[in-house]
Amino acid sequence: MNDFTEQVKPLIADVPGWLTDEEGEALYELARACTGTGVIVEIGSWKGKSTICLGRGSLAGSSVPIYAVDPHADYRFGDFKANVDRAGITELVNPIASLSQPAADDFEEPIELLFVDGSHEYDLVLEDFEKWVPKVVDGGWVAFHDTTWTAGPRKVVGHAVYRSTKFKDVRFVVGSTTVARKVEQNTLADRARNRYVLGVKTAFWLGSTAVKKQRHLLPKQVERLGRRLLRAIQ
Numbered sequence: 001m002n003d004f005t006e007q008v009k010p011l012i013a014d015v016p017g018w019l020t021d022e023e024g025e026a027l028y029e030l031a032r033a034c035t036g037t038g039v040i041v042e043i044g045s046w047k048g049k050s051t052i053c054l055g056r057g058s059l060a061g062s063s064v065p066i067y068a069v070d071p072h073a074d075y076r077f078g079d080f081k082a083n084v085d086r087a088g089i090t091e092l093v094n095p096i097a098s099l100s101q102p103a104a105d106d107f108e109e110p111i112e113l114l115f116v117d118g119s120h121e122y123d124l125v126l127e128d129f130e131k132w133v134p135k136v137v138d139g140g141w142v143a144f145h146d147t148t149w150t151a152g153p154r155k156v157v158g159h160a161v162y163r164s165t166k167f168k169d170v171r172f173v174v175g176s177t178t179v180a181r182k183v184e185q186n187t188l189a190d191r192a193r194n195r196y197v198l199g200v201k202t203a204f205w206l207g208s209t210a211v212k213k214q215r216h217l218l219p220k221q222v223e224r225l226g227r228r229l230l231r232a233i234q
């Protein structure tokens with residue numbers, strides 16, 4: 001059993017949210033690898049599931065601070081705070097109670113890891129991309145949730161990440177997260193690989209949609225096969 005499975009999964013088991021275990025673990029590992037060249041920013045916290053994965057990863061690494069940007073509506077801020085407290089990461093987490101688009105104007109710290117899971121409207125995701133990604137340091141990482149079945153984020157990462165000259169090491173994490181490393185300029189080989197991963201993601205999206213339509217649900221065996229295939233071919 002690895003650290004994520006042993007220590008973090010029990011902490012998020014009862015926290016509502018949409019992350020798969022693979023996505024939670026990917027956020028944990030990305031945060032753990034942060035060295036402090038910039039901070040960690042999360043856009044869209046809900047009740048803190050992804051915040052906990054990022055926070056526990058950071059705690060296991062260099063304790064890089066996390067800024068959790070969300071309107072943090074009163075009716076659920078109590079749950080967010082209780083979940084973050086219970087995970088032992090209160091000191092690391094700085095909630096910013098705001099929409100992410102105006103919050104970007106006042107945010108001046110360099111960012112080493114940016115996780116975007118706020119609004120899913122195309123125009124607002126694009127605005128998040130345009131306002132927040134320039135603050136990510138070269139060599140830093142971005143992760144976008146909901147880039148398969150949800151049109152807004154899928155379209156933004158399609159052109160601004162997978163087809164861009166500014167990202168390498170693009171990866172698709174089951175079920176819907178795109179992860180990529182920001183660079184000054186990627187190479188032809190990087191671009192070919194990014195396009196290949198886009199093909200893998202599109203195949204996963206169309207395949208899972210077809211199965212869902214036919215069977216109403218993605219059956220466990222198909223889901224397991226999909227996961228295994230993705231691990232083998234990415």
Ligand SMILES: C[S@@+](CC[C@H](N)C(=O)[O-])C[C@H]1O[C@@H](n2cnc3c(N)ncnc32)[C@H](O)[C@@H]1O
Nearest residue numbers: 017044045046049050070071099100117118119
């Ligand atoms: C899908 S939930 C986030 C889930 C969370 N990342 C998790 O793993 O549990 C989306 C969140 O984005 C927030 N949100 C919606 N529009 C936003 C915006 N424009 N700026 C910042 N947060 C936004 C909502 O308040 C909600 O908490």
